[in-house]
Amino acid sequence: MTSDAEGHSRGPYAKSAARRAEIIASATLVFGTHGYRGGSLRQIAKQLDLGLTTVMHHFPTKASLLAAVLEQEDAADTDFSARSERDGFIASVLAIVERNLGRRELVRMFSIVSAEATHPDHEAHAWLLERYRAVTATYTDAIAADRDRGRLRAGDDPRALADLVVSGWEGIQIRWLTDDTDPVAAMRLLLTRLLEPAPPGSHPWPD
Structure with a gap:
């Protein structure tokens, strides 16, 4: 009591x-x-x-x-690696895109501050560099693991693929903020074409 x-x-x-x-x-x-x-x-x-x-x-x-304010964005995805191992990289990314539909102002703030923080003298420049480094490293590992499991078939370097996912995602979010282009549909198409998921029903693990 x-x-x-x-x-x-x-x-x-x-x-x-x-x-x-x-x-x-x-x-x-x-x-x-x-x-x-x-x-x-x-x-x-x-x-x-x-x-x-x-x-x-x-x-x-x-x-x-x-x-x-920026810590909100960092704290939201601390369990990404575990979720990706369980559900797959593509499903885990799409889950965040869907969640962000309810966090429009936070996404807008993140997009604007990130653009400002590209200048080396900006107060958030070091944070932005570290965030890109950490997110890209996490996505690289997740893409490589999914490819080893047979979930993805793309043969390109996982780091290069991770960079493209991050860059494409940010562009898609800006379009959504500007003209309500469906970010989930756009991101699903990007991930599918880029990462080449295994066909439904195929064995998830390679022999």
């Missing part, structure tokens, strides 16, 4: 966590509309009807808030 002291101690913590979540959600919208350079802590505070000092109590700098 939870004691009164424990209940009181959890109250302020829960309130602080909820406030941080509100600020991160607002920052996602502001950065997705104005970009990181164009957005400001003052805009985020105004959107939430808060004082600037309240926002800065949780996130002292805009860079620290950007880091918290």
